[in-house]
Each structure stands twice: as structure tokens, then as C-alpha cells.
Amino acid sequence: MILKTLTIQPDTALQLCTVCITGNNGGKIALAIIVFGLILLGIGNWAYKKYILNKKEFSQEK
Secondary structure, eight states: OOOOOOOOOOOOOOOOHHHHHHTOOHHHHHHHHHHHHHHHHHHHHHHIIIHHHHHHHHHOOO
């Protein structure tokens, strides 16, 4: 087997942003953040209605 050696060229800088490295474009990342935020808001709203509002009703009855 013949192995090819890689030569490092110090004068050439490789600069890639996170989006370029992962292969996703900005739209996909923004959409994922928006969907994740909406899911968190939905879970928070559900927990608020189920647990916090019920505690307020019980405390007013006493």
C-alpha cells in the first residue's frame, strides 16, 4: 500500500462557520429553534393550567 502524505500549508487558513461545518443552512437551524421554543411554551402552558391554577382554586376555597 502506498500512503499519501498530507502537506500542511500554514499560509492557507481554513475558516468555516458552524453552519458550513454541520451542513445545515441557517433556515433549518432557525426553524428548529422556533419549533423547540413553541414546544417549550406549550409544555409550560399545560403545566401552568394543570398545576398552578388548581392550587389557586384550592387556596380560595379554604
